[in-house]
Amino acid sequence: MSENPNPIPPTPGDTLIFENDRVRVWTMTLPPGGMFDFHQHHHDHVVIWPEAGQVQGQELGDEEWGIVQNAEPGFVLYKTVGTAKPLNPHRIRNLRDETVTHYVIELLEPSPSREELPWTYNDHGEFIFPGRTEH
Secondary structure, three states: OOOOOOOOOOOOOOEEEEEOOOEEEEEEEEOOOOEEEEEOOOOOEEEEEOOOEEEEEEEOOOOOOOEEEEEOOOEEEEEOOOOOOOOOOEEEEEOOOOOEEEEEEEEOOOOOOOOOOOOEEOOOEEEEOOOOOOO
16 A cells, blocks of 8 residues: 555644643634645544634535635634544635634544534634535
8 A cells, every 4th residue: 555645734723832631722824815725633623713704615625615614703613523534634715805813722532422523613603514514
């Protein structure tokens, strides 16, 4: 079996700002029109938007950028990844004319769920994932 020459990195952010035996905290900062390339999530995680932002996401293999997050300050999302497999690789791009930053907090303990569960989030924004019922 040959190794994939372009493996998908498991880093869900651009800068690791804190880590201990239970959590990793990443920032993802996107300049105007900027993109964070394909990556994967291997752990259940929380995403926090301290400021407003608007991004689109695209899963590997999709032609469209169908995933949308419209965040108001304080938008929080939670994702159960499960233990069966990581999330599909995806990338995201900033639709705003200003730099946006959000935080990804990975929960390093094994997920209580074997399977991936739908996203849950508060009322400070919207998350659109075509073809899936999420909330």
